[in-house]
Amino acid sequence: MNYKLTIATLAxxxxxxxxxxxxxAFAKAPSAEAVLTHYSDIALAKYQDSxxxxxxxxxxxxxxxxxxxxxxxxxxxxxxxxxRVPYQQTEVYRFGNAIVDDWEGRVNxxxxxxxxxxxxxxxxxxxxxxxxxxxxxxxxxxxxxxNGEKVDATKITANxxxxxxxxxxxxxxxxxxxxxxxxxxxxxxxxxxxxxxxNRAFTxxxxxxxxxxxxxxxxxxxxxxxxxxxxDLQEMVGNWTTAGAARxxxxxxxxxxxxxxxxxxxxxxxxxxxxERMKLGLLLNDPEEEHDCFADNTHNSHLYDAVGIQNVxxxxxxxxxxxxxxxxxxxxLVAHKDSKVNAELTGKLASTITAMNxxxxxxxxVEAYDQMIGEGNAEGNAVVQxxxxxxxxxxxxxxxxxxxxxxxxxxxxxxxxxxxxxxxxx
Amino acid sequence: MGWDGYLSHPNFERIxxxxxxxxxVLFLSTSVLAAHxxxxxxxxxxxxxxxxxxxxxxxxxTRHTVDFSKAERFEASQGGAGTSxxxxxxxxxxxxxxxxxxxxxxxxxxxxxxxxKFWVSSPSSNHASDGLGPLYNARACQSxxxxxxxxxxxxxxxxxxxxxxxxxxxxxETEQELEALKTYAALNIPxxxxxxxxxxVAITGLQAEAKPSVAYEEIAVTLEGGEVVFLxxxxxxxxxxxxxxxxxxxxxxxxxxxxxxxxxxxxAIHPFDLAKKADPDDKxxxxxxxxxxxxxxLDGKPTLGRFGWKASQATLHQQNAAAFxxxxxxxxxxxxAAHGDCTATQVDCLKRATGVQPRLGDTEAPDPVLxxxxxxxxxxxxxxxxxxxxxxxxxxxxxFYGSGCVACHTPKYVxxxxxxxxxxxxxxxxxxxxxxxxxxxxxxxxxxxVGVATGREWRTAPLWGLGLTKTVNGHTFFLHDGRARNYxxxxxxxxxxxxxxxxxxxxxxxxxxxALIKFLGSL
Numbered sequence: 001m002n003y004k005l006t007i008a009t010l011a012x013x014x015x016x017x018x019x020x021x022x023x024x025a026f027a028k029a030p031s032a033e034a035v036l037t038h039y040s041d042i043a044l045a046k047y048q049d050s051x052x053x054x055x056x057x058x059x060x061x062x063x064x065x066x067x068x069x070x071x072x073x074x075x076x077x078x079x080x081x082x083x084r085v086p087y088q089q090t091e092v093y094r095f096g097n098a099i100v101d102d103w104e105g106r107v108n109x110x111x112x113x114x115x116x117x118x119x120x121x122x123x124x125x126x127x128x129x130x131x132x133x134x135x136x137x138x139x140x141x142x143x144x145x146x147n148g149e150k151v152d153a154t155k156i157t158a159n160x161x162x163x164x165x166x167x168x169x170x171x172x173x174x175x176x177x178x179x180x181x182x183x184x185x186x187x188x189x190x191x192x193x194x195x196x197x198x199n200r201a202f203t204x205x206x207x208x209x210x211x212x213x214x215x216x217x218x219x220x221x222x223x224x225x226x227x228x229x230x231x232d233l234q235e236m237v238g239n240w241t242t243a244g245a246a247r248x249x250x251x252x253x254x255x256x257x258x259x260x261x262x263x264x265x266x267x268x269x270x271x272x273x274x275x276e277r278m279k280l281g282l283l284l285n286d287p288e289e290e291h292d293c294f295a296d297n298t299h300n301s302h303l304y305d306a307v308g309i310q311n312v313x314x315x316x317x318x319x320x321x322x323x324x325x326x327x328x329x330x331x332x333l334v335a336h337k338d339s340k341v342n343a344e345l346t347g348k349l350a351s352t353i354t355a356m357n358x359x360x361x362x363x364x365x366v367e368a369y370d371q372m373i374g375e376g377n378a379e380g381n382a383v384v385q386x387x388x389x390x391x392x393x394x395x396x397x398x399x400x401x402x403x404x405x406x407x408x409x410x411x412x413x414x415x416x417x418x419x420x421x422x423x424x425x426x
Numbered sequence: 427m428g429w430d431g432y433l434s435h436p437n438f439e440r441i442x443x444x445x446x447x448x449x450x451v452l453f454l455s456t457s458v459l460a461a462h463x464x465x466x467x468x469x470x471x472x473x474x475x476x477x478x479x480x481x482x483x484x485x486x487x488t489r490h491t492v493d494f495s496k497a498e499r500f501e502a503s504q505g506g507a508g509t510s511x512x513x514x515x516x517x518x519x520x521x522x523x524x525x526x527x528x529x530x531x532x533x534x535x536x537x538x539x540x541x542x543k544f545w546v547s548s549p550s551s552n553h554a555s556d557g558l559g560p561l562y563n564a565r566a567c568q569s570x571x572x573x574x575x576x577x578x579x580x581x582x583x584x585x586x587x588x589x590x591x592x593x594x595x596x597x598x599e600t601e602q603e604l605e606a607l608k609t610y611a612a613l614n615i616p617x618x619x620x621x622x623x624x625x626x627v628a629i630t631g632l633q634a635e636a637k638p639s640v641a642y643e644e645i646a647v648t649l650e651g652g653e654v655v656f657l658x659x660x661x662x663x664x665x666x667x668x669x670x671x672x673x674x675x676x677x678x679x680x681x682x683x684x685x686x687x688x689x690x691x692x693x694a695i696h697p698f699d700l701a702k703k704a705d706p707d708d709k710x711x712x713x714x715x716x717x718x719x720x721x722x723x724l725d726g727k728p729t730l731g732r733f734g735w736k737a738s739q740a741t742l743h744q745q746n747a748a749a750f751x752x753x754x755x756x757x758x759x760x761x762x763a764a765h766g767d768c769t770a771t772q773v774d775c776l777k778r779a780t781g782v783q784p785r786l787g788d789t790e791a792p793d794p795v796l797x798x799x800x801x802x803x804x805x806x807x808x809x810x811x812x813x814x815x816x817x818x819x820x821x822x823x824x825x826f827y828g829s830g831c832v833a834c835h836t837p838k839y840v841x842x843x844x845x846x847x848x849x850x851x852x853x854x855x856x857x858x859x860x861x862x863x864x865x866x867x868x869x870x871x872x873x874x875x876v877g878v879a880t881g882r883e884w885r886t887a888p889l890w891g892l893g894l895t896k897t898v899n900g901h902t903f904f905l906h907d908g909r910a911r912n913y914x915x916x917x918x919x920x921x922x923x924x925x926x927x928x929x930x931x932x933x934x935x936x937x938x939x940x941a942l943i944k945f946l947g948s949l
Contacts, residue, residue, distance in 0.1 A: 098513050105517075149582050166516070169572035169899060171542060271531030279532070280539045283794075284554040289539075395528045425487060425500045425840070425854035 029336030030328030032254040038327035040247040044240040049086035051233040073202040089308030095267035096260035099246040112174035156220040158228040186294035197296035259407040266398040274391035285375035299363035303356040310349040348394040355390040466728040475843040484840040494824035497814035505808025506853025519574040537802025542568035547629040548779040557781020557790030559755035561625035570683035575898040577683030579908040592624040593679040610728045613877040617676040621767040633668035679872040680907035690804025694845035714833045716862035720877040737885040758791040822945025829930035834886040836860040858889035867921020893947035
């Protein structure tokens, strides 16, 4: 209803303008430039919020290291969970914004072989493995070998961690980002599809009463990985400022820019969240197939991905301080061309949020996400499946929005141009 | 088209048939057909997927260019409409075809997750993930196909051969074995103890088969202008043999893991486009023969081979199933042996639990596992070329054409309109390969026969994506065993049918050689 009102208001404004100028006298949608600018403004706000919550996390980590206790560890965990809220809402900027795609692996790579970072349970397995770093345990070992080259890890620094991401070309060799921090704060979740998250003791960070050995190096790792996350987020904030590279790339071609918005929404909905992060876990009934697996925070991770998709479409983002950043949206562009498609997509995005909330509520009151995807848990499986179905359903409407805005032809544009060597023979 | 299709075909002249003995392309009448008992499979003798107008279009667009002053139309999109235009960074081989729907992207991502999934030994609490080995080379596809790219031999102080393996075979000895080879019931005869491949790892408590090792000898080669290049000649040995000696006549064929890009498009090339280039008896006297590879289809009948270093697999689906089974020890419908490559003499291995869960299916990778991996491997996009209009690149391209490389490294094709998946249909692609078998000389010989491929013959390797090997995998180890450390060495190892082209390269001006290498780097 709100949108109809907005359009009516705009129509009135248009008529008023027409009366005084020679402008066309029909409802005006925002310009593509205005939509892209606001989309970039929301990106900036989301990455700024990701940065500020990561700064809070970094402060909580300082407090934990200064005085390791059950309380300071719990506080650090709480700030980590809070830092995931704005970050997950940025994921809709992937799949099209090349700068974000290039960078994303540094902060949110998953799954990760935690044995590279720290001690793991014997059940994790040590059998001779092709990933030589599977149990390298960087915290316990100041030196190890990657592709035949010795790595000096005497001092654990942000630089060292950055260089070791995807070591030996194995994608699961993740040394940095949210999930590395998550592992250090929670430890392995050894409960399978049973109840409970990771349960690392605060003494793992204690200098005087060290549990599991190498607490000094574990402390160094935690601090270094937190600092690296701040640096990475700072870099992405910079990319979305007025002169930022990601904003600039988007503005180069407005049609391609609009397509990027919808591609990000569709690819995150369907392939990434519905597929890789949810359907696969159900398919394999594998508790390891859980995005925030150490913290049992997967339900929030999925929920806020969906929230991010919705708020990018409507151009309305509620910041962590409670203020709302609202402006010209791609939703208005779609509504201007075909209000039915806009209403349909608006409705489906809302249905997804409902289904995700059912899942998140269940996770917080009945059973964790990894239990929901367990084999033989028909009720839990169904709750997850409902969220998957909603994501798939909304993608069909996203495709309709792409057609409505006549954006499908973009990739084939110029295919008949003789002087365009990038064209495609059809 | 199989025999039934041939015999019932109203117009026999439209069918080309291949004889196993010389593999000459023959246009036969039905009466001659009956007289040739060694005929093994047939291929349509034209693009039967196209209307005449399209045949003309395709012929025109796939003709070798003669204009090297500028890039060709469509040239940068070397994987057709599916070409990836994402940033050419270390993920460059891991993107999905650009022309997929959102729904296809989901299938791709599920396939990707399975491709990188670590299989575990049986029994395990996670029923969907067990079945590893008992003997294996790697626990996940991605462990060898690192970043979906190219494997490598051990480097530096490294000793493990994870992204590389050794195929085993020996000559036939018994009547039965001879008959099997003659009738193509088998493509070769495995080692009686170790089977078709060395698995250098085993599940806990079981002996691994061997520890391979390599020693290199440096050989100096002098090029035009005095430039000296060192080639390293490998010698492979198997240490710590876990199950006794190899058969005295068993040969070792070392193979690095292949890059995964563009495979669905290779599957989609019309067989006639490969057949028309075959010239096994070198009738055109250009010194380059090229013969169609023979593989077995899902029913065990001979058919055209196109995947693998010796093109011994007919389809991507079969290649995937064979790799699952031989390399990871995971069974699937086409390769149902749950114990992988364990032979009858490896009794301890055969006693191990399998990962088959009857309620999920008859194999360790029941539906939809293999299908998802098939989709994934069919849709890893070929990255767009860089610098197609660069003057040096164009000069290098001219050198590449002029020195005879294109006699085997066929630049382009238009894929079949009847390809299995819509995104692969009627695409202009630039793999730079004829996918035929060629004698590559003694230097590269593994002396191991597979089907009709002799111990000196290899399939022409596709070159697309070559220039991003360093970016994605951090190295430039080329050829079947990664012995070449860079483009130059790889070219200089070419012998046999490729000797003339190799000599042309060696005798070029240095600047032209560099330009040719720059061209390869732009692929």
